[in-house]
Amino acid sequence: MTTVSTRGTNLPRMGGFNQAALLEAIRLGAGTCTRADLARKTGLSAQTVTNAVRRLLEAGLVTEEDVKRQPGAGRPGTTLDIVPDSRFAVGVHLDPAAVVVVLLDLAGQVVATRTAPTPESEEPGAALEVVVREIDAVLDGAAVERDRVLGVGLATPGPIDRARGLVLDPPHLTTWHDVPLRDEVARRTGLPTLLDKDVLAVAAAILWFPASGRPTDAAVVYAGTGVAIGIVSGGDIVRGVSGNAGEAGHVSVGRAFGRCACGREGCLGGVLSANAILANAVERGIDLGAGATDAGASETVRADRAVDGLRALAEAGDPAVAPFLHETGAALGSALTTVCELLDLDTVVPSGPVWDRLGPWLEPGLRSVLDAYPMPGHHPLRVLGTAGDGPVAAVGAACLMLDDALTPRPTGLLLRV
């Protein structure tokens, strides 16, 4: 990941692979790890652990506590834990409907959240203003000194040019073309900034939080204005050759189900995006109210209202809505079995504003297909919820920034040997 910084380093660099590996082990140990535990977990020597922990203590990133062990469990030890407010990261999720900004501390807790509507004009300049204003407001509101902020993670719809930090031409942000969002945010906030795709930010959140069970091979679905599937394979996020992995609009659901813009029937994008749900519900004669078909509102707003309308009808027990959403969930399941089979995944993590509101009615159909599918490796396909607090794409964007600064990655290791 290319991170752009516009200032001198306000932090000592984290000291390479060993130190980052230790910091991650301390975080995941959640206050229970002794130095001996860390040596065992990381495979580092006792001396290396002692030296690296000393540097982490000096930098104020970790703290230690003397604890008595259970009677008979040996001599007392000193456990280590993260100092949550020693460092922070900002996460921004920009989508056609809203700008969401979160502040995460070093332990991954959401310290502050702000949401603002994305300007109706869709002009990149107007959206950029909102992003920068909301970042400032979050930092000012939380009274966090900027020199404790590792940086800003930006999550946007794709496609992007990850190396150059550009948002290229997202289908639902029609006036955006090659927008240098990363560098503009870095310049205006003075903070190191990185840019990634929204669905990959969600995947980063899932890998960051131990509560997710940290699946190694998973399909992370993001259903919102569009539909994306981010892949986690062998514990890593699949990014692809240009950072644009995750485009799943044309994965087939295996049967006719709503017409896609590409002209084919049965594309996932014609089934699970908010716009597709609106169109398919209308076709089935489901009455979503005037708001969803109001010609004065934008397509994004109408689709969003349609999702709210469907949820209200489902809660009220409308007899047409439950079968429609069951069928929609089953279609998602069909698309996912193809993906899980191709990549031998065992976990599915649905997320996004459509899933957040309609999940209880989509999930039975999804599970019915996944449970019945004979995977080649004879393992089941499980459905996990997203973990962690708050809006998952924005949280994930902040996780990407924490990750960039802190997490061990073997890539490039040779250069440091």
Add this chain to the structure above:
Amino acid sequence: MTTVSTRGTNLPRMGGFNQAALLEAIRLGAGTCTRADLARKTGLSAQTVTNAVRRLLEAGLVTEEDVKRQPGAGRPGTTLDIVPDSRFAVGVHLDPAAVVVVLLDLAGQVVATRTAPTPESEEPGAALEVVVREIDAVLDGAAVERDRVLGVGLATPGPIDRARGLVLDPPHLTTWHDVPLRDEVARRTGLPTLLDKDVLAVAAAILWFPASGRPTDAAVVYAGTGVAIGIVSGGDIVRGVSGNAGEAGHVSVGRAFGRCACGREGCLGGVLSANAILANAVERGIDLGAGATDAGASETVRADRAVDGLRALAEAGDPAVAPFLHETGAALGSALTTVCELLDLDTVVPSGPVWDRLGPWLEPGLRSVLDAYPMPGHHPLRVLGTAGDGPVAAVGAACLMLDDALTPRPTGLLLRV
């Protein structure tokens, strides 16, 4: 990869990450690298390079040569190269039609090849006999001492249980259930043995040979008795949670095109496998001759004859065959665009016995779809051939064995720090 060895180590272990990284750099340098070049390429210190190269020279794996540089290009240097016949690996490709065994030297050259028909009975015991007999014959014929053989790589159709070395229940080997092929071959040959899926062996071959251009993000198609797509992502083979990644039979080609056993139209398995090509050609009224429809022959044999028949008709300029194969290639292209988009791949590598014979007539249709597809990252989709000599799945199986013994992998690095 779990490798089973039935004997004491006949080789010093390769000395970990640094030494393996150097060996790979020397191999890829093909006799042009000096110690200084190696230090620069690997990021290792000059002292580390000197020490590791000394161990490689002592083990007889590399050799050095004094060379004069071009006038004015500085002082003369000593270049290093692999000693090809210092070590070997056996690769076996077992499929429903044939058992192919190759012997590869340390430079990746095919030293010997043998092919035998897979016994008609399909009994695992009979096939195992053939595998062991052919391995012995290859080693005896090449007069290679067994203590120079790193081991045997086995490539079979999936699904497999990679950790336990079992072939589970391949759809085209109907009498096979949980066959302990890896351990049986290890026991009978006395050689370390590993088991992997055929399409992943092909992917390994593509990553091993520099002539392939070593794509980092690629879809490797294997079209034979079935159809598989192995994924290379970020330079690594995607294996999945149980080692069964690559099952692509139900990836959609986006339109009705031959019925799949799953009941749907438009599955890739209903388009590109040898059986599917036979069925679809017959449906279009193409006359493949009596051999392809001979009820006395097995399905595998008939399908194989059908591919030969189509090739003969295509070469003779049959007016129905060229459009049929163009359409089949285009359907493969459609399936691949979905996969390439989801994983942001930029390279497609078709292979396998169907492609080897029909590729010249399938490729125009394939390319027409790939060339027209707007990838999100705005990069083209290129079509590569497989590199290296000989039968690619068997060669790839040998590469997996070489890889297991020699190639640097950061996984597990922490345990060695």
